[in-house]
Amino acid sequence: MDESAPRQGRSVFVGLVGASQVLGLASVVLTGVWMGHYRQGFAWDGSAQEFNLHPLCMVLGLVFLHGDAILVYRVFRNEAKRNVKVLHGVIHLLALIISIIGFAAVFDFHRAAKIPDMYSLHSWCGMATLVLFCIQWVMGLLFFLFPVASSWLRASYLPVHVFCGLVLLVMAIGTSLLGITEKLLFSIMPTYSKFAPEGVLANVLGLLLVCFGVLLGYLITREEYRRPPNPEEESLSVHFKTLTEGGSPTTP
Amino acid sequence: MDESAPRQGRSVFVGLVGASQVLGLASVVLTGVWMGHYRQGFAWDGSAQEFNLHPLCMVLGLVFLHGDAILVYRVFRNEAKRNVKVLHGVIHLLALIISIIGFAAVFDFHRAAKIPDMYSLHSWCGMATLVLFCIQWVMGLLFFLFPVASSWLRASYLPVHVFCGLVLLVMAIGTSLLGITEKLLFSIMPTYSKFAPEGVLANVLGLLLVCFGVLLGYLITREEYRRPPNPEEESLSVHFKTLTEGGSPTTP
Numbered sequence: 410m411d412e413s414a415p416r417q418g419r420s421v422f423v424g425l426v427g428a429s430q431v432l433g434l435a436s437v438v439l440t441g442v443w444m445g446h447y448r449q450g451f452a453w454d455g456s457a458q459e460f461n462l463h464p465l466c467m468v469l470g471l472v473f474l475h476g477d478a479i480l481v482y483r484v485f486r487n488e489a490k491r492n493v494k495v496l497h498g499v500i501h502l503l504a505l506i507i508s509i510i511g512f513a514a515v516f517d518f519h520r521a522a523k524i525p526d527m528y529s530l531h532s533w534c535g536m537a538t539l540v541l542f543c544i545q546w547v548m549g550l551l552f553f554l555f556p557v558a559s560s561w562l563r564a565s566y567l568p569v570h571v572f573c574g575l576v577l578l579v580m581a582i583g584t585s586l587l588g589i590t591e592k593l594l595f596s597i598m599p600t601y602s603k604f605a606p607e608g609v610l611a612n613v614l615g616l617l618l619v620c621f622g623v624l625l626g627y628l629i630t631r632e633e634y635r636r637p638p639n640p641e642e643e644s645l646s647v648h649f650k651t652l653t654e655g656g657s658p659t660t661p
Numbered sequence: 662m663d664e665s666a667p668r669q670g671r672s673v674f675v676g677l678v679g680a681s682q683v684l685g686l687a688s689v690v691l692t693g694v695w696m697g698h699y700r701q702g703f704a705w706d707g708s709a710q711e712f713n714l715h716p717l718c719m720v721l722g723l724v725f726l727h728g729d730a731i732l733v734y735r736v737f738r739n740e741a742k743r744n745v746k747v748l749h750g751v752i753h754l755l756a757l758i759i760s761i762i763g764f765a766a767v768f769d770f771h772r773a774a775k776i777p778d779m780y781s782l783h784s785w786c787g788m789a790t791l792v793l794f795c796i797q798w799v800m801g802l803l804f805f806l807f808p809v810a811s812s813w814l815r816a817s818y819l820p821v822h823v824f825c826g827l828v829l830l831v832m833a834i835g836t837s838l839l840g841i842t843e844k845l846l847f848s849i850m851p852t853y854s855k856f857a858p859e860g861v862l863a864n865v866l867g868l869l870l871v872c873f874g875v876l877l878g879y880l881i882t883r884e885e886y887r888r889p890p891n892p893e894e895e896s897l898s899v900h901f902k903t904l905t906e907g908g909s910p911t912t913p
Contacts (some may be wrong), residue, residue: 490838515789524855525855526774528860529860529864530845530863530868534871537868568883568884572878576875586782586786590781591842601781602781608780616789619701619786619835626824630824630882631820
């Protein structure tokens with residue numbers, strides 16, 4: 410019974426990661442179906458179809474890819490840290506690019522339709538999330554991918570970086586929920602309270618995003634899923650202080 | 662310099678706890694000002710004034726008191742665990758009662774105004790949060806205040822209880838933000854985009870709630886603010902397995 414415990418733990422981990430991917434992908438697909446089927450699809454011409462790119466890009470970039478970029482540290486916790494770190498940075502870069510396209514889409518739509526910017530709680534939370542996400546990405550690059558900071562500074566910053574990453578994921582999900590509510594009240598206010606299919610679909614999307622966030626939060630914070638300490642990596646990191654020599658001084 | 666480090670750390674902790682209380686109280690006051698000044702105050706007669714009790718009760722109960730109930734484990738981390746545990750349970754009970762009054766207010770208002778219930782994402786998230794909050798409270802009572810579960814079971818459940826408590830706080834804050842957005846779009850849609858003072862005040866309330874949540878999350882998850890292990894409490898707990906003999910087998 411004792412011998413099978415680690416294998417059981419591994420199965421639970423694989424199951425939870427699989428479930429998180431199903432939830433994340435389902436959220437992206439459901440956003441696409443909502444915008445594609447109920448909101449007349451996508452375009453880049455300042456029309457409402459350009460706006461439709463905004464939710465799709467934000468859910469794909471700032472929620473799904475952002476979450477997966479964090480998750481790589483748990484999924485590949487026995488791989489070389491340097492590789493995982495590069496993967497983490499690359500997925501985050503992809504998330505950032507897609508999110509910026511999503512931001513451009515909504516500002517372009519607002520400009521064409523003469524709708525004021527930045528008045529709603531959704532826009533305030535969204536802007537705060539994207540700006541902090543950019544700062545977090547640049548800080549991560551400087552501290553962990555280029556040997557700018559000392560080992561001590563990197564070790565001190567690491568828990569802050571990890572905490573802020575999770576906070577930003579939660580903020581991205583919360584902002585998405587605000588966006589869903591805004592969009593429904595702008596588009597289908599008279600039928601939303603009659604349980605119109607579009608409203609139910611968007612509500613289900615909101616719940617999927619919440620479940621994705623809870624599962625990611627569990628996988629990231631659970632002690633047993635953390636990267637095991639590797640003394641070889643630690644010493645290399647302390648002595649040479651560069652990414653090419655073996656990663657950061659402590660494990661995220 | 663080294664000798665003053667713990668004192669400095671203590672000052673930072675006190676400062677952060679103080680800031681969290683300012684943010685939490687400011688959120689409650691701002692909700693009261695919003696409903697009292699812009700939305701014609703409070704009553705219990707099925708009118709819109711009865712609805713106004715809903716946001717006030719939810720921010721006070723499910724956000725501020727819920728957060729503080731968790732925080733007592735960090736603020737009183739050197740007090741007898743039994744007392745802290747009772748305080749934790751009592752504040753949670755208060756939060757639960759106030760939240761249920763808040764729920765009753767909105768359902769009563771809907772009934773009188775013939776508005777359908779439970780169609781919005783806000784209502785789905787809010788109901789999920791309150792139901793899970795009740796389950797979490799009952800489970801906490803059975804596992805940690807009454808000697809129903811074995812020491813092993815209590816130790817296994819503790820990290821889940823702690824994780825769920827934080828998730829529920831985040832869900833409560835997210836649901837509050839959804840409620841703010843809904844209320845603004847129902848009440849002041851034509852002037853919200855013109856930065857009407859009511860809209861700005863409600864947006865600021867939303868940001869205060871986010872900052873309260875981030876600060877609470879930091880204080881609760883930061884390793885150095887956790888309750889130090891107390892071998893005397895541990896052994897008493899393991900041998901006698903009752904609250905009266907010294908608390909749970911591990912520290913939350």
